[in-house]
Amino acid sequence: MSFLFSQIKSMPIPEGDRLSSLAQAPYFRDMLSASLKQPELVASQLQYRIFNYLPLWVNGLMGLRNRLVKRLGFEVGQTTMTPKEDHWQVGIKAGFLTVMEISDDEVISGAEDRHMSFFISVKKTNDAVTVSTLVNQKTWIGRLYVNAILPFHYVIARTVINNAMKAGRI
DSSP states (O other), rough: OOGGTTTTOOOOOOOHHHHHOOOOSSEEEEEEEOOOOOOTTHHHHHHHHHSHHHHHHHHHHHHHHHHHGGGGGGGOOOOOOOOOSSSOTTOOTTTTEEEEEEOOOOOEEEESSSEEEEHHHHHHEEEEEEEEEEEEESSSSHHHHHHHHHHHHHHHHHHHHHHHTTTTOO
8 A cells, every 4th residue: 555655654763752752661653754845834834734634534434433432431522633723832732632842843742541642743854744653552442442543543644644745735
């Protein structure tokens, strides 16, 4: 399936970056990179332009996910990662995520429930954007959940980045 996402590169996980310092075993971590056509954008603009435009099928899957996992104690609610405001600062909600750290080059957002802690970093480096996910799995249910959704995560993460590139948003 990599031929569908040939412009998106899976990257080795760096040691010592901010997300690495948040990792607590057992955890899942990945990192994807894509070239920018608009290198003047800051990290918050990149996050917005990537995740504000989820395909309808992704929103449908998130709705199904919420109905299935609500009884297991997972946080459910908003399925988007769209902020409520144009001006980003620490503490604002970007959909189901809360902005934890922000600079021109990187936004780190997160969400937590009793089964796992989820973090996403959108980082701008010169002419590329790197999107990295970290999921700390707190319980065996969290571990089962992460393993069950990995194939969906693989496709969804690459699709939303690819769509942003094709539409010229990033």
